Amino acid sequence: MNGYQLTKAFYDEVESNEAMQIACKAHHLSLYTWICELRNRSGREILDLPVDYTMRMAFIGSQHTLANAIEDLVKWGLIEVLMKTKGQGTKVRIAFAFLQKHCKSDANEEGAFAEMQLQKCNCISAKAMQMKCKQLKLIKLKKLYIYIGGVKKF
Incomplete structure (x- = not known):
């Protein structure tokens, strides 16, 4: 499934979902598009x-606004929230029912597989946080700015 198919699925859902037609704003599409981009970049479901x-x-x-947009996407059945941490972030995945409805996905809800991926994400998140702390020290020392995927000087 590529980004185009996922974006097309969003608009298909808007056409068929009256609640979305009434309440959907630009920030909903922007957040959903960003979630699709992350999914395609990482190759992960979670x-x-x-x-x-x-x-x-x-x-x-x-x-x-971000919290409300996430809640709305969940309410409309586009994403599933797997874990929320106050002030730090949220673990999400695009909803299986949504993928099966619009993208003819063969995805199934195997709890063990999803749990395994969630644990793998937690390990990666901890490593990423350690890396981020090291990179933040570099910022203070060398006046560098961090972008995902590397460090770039200005």
């Missing part, structure tokens, strides 16, 4: 959405 980074990449200006 995604971490750190608050600050997600807000920056989805062009959302407040944590309140």
Whole structure:
């Protein structure tokens, strides 16, 4: 499944879902598109959405708007929230029912597989946080700015 198919599925859902037609705003599409982009970049079904980074990449200006957008996407059946951490982020995946309905996905809800992926994400998140702390020290020392995928000087 590529990004185009996932975006097309979003618009197909908007056409058939009256609640979405009434309440959907640009930040919903922006967040959903960012989730699809993360999914395609990482090749993972379970995604971490750190608050600050997600807000920056989805062009959302407040944590309140981000939280409401996530709740709306869940309510509309587009994503599933697997774990929420206050102030740090959310683990999500695109809903299986949504994928099966619009993308003819052969995905199935095997709890053991999803749990294994969730544990793998937790390990990667801990490593990423350690790396981030080391990179933040580099910022202070060398006045570098961090971007996902590397460090870049200005």
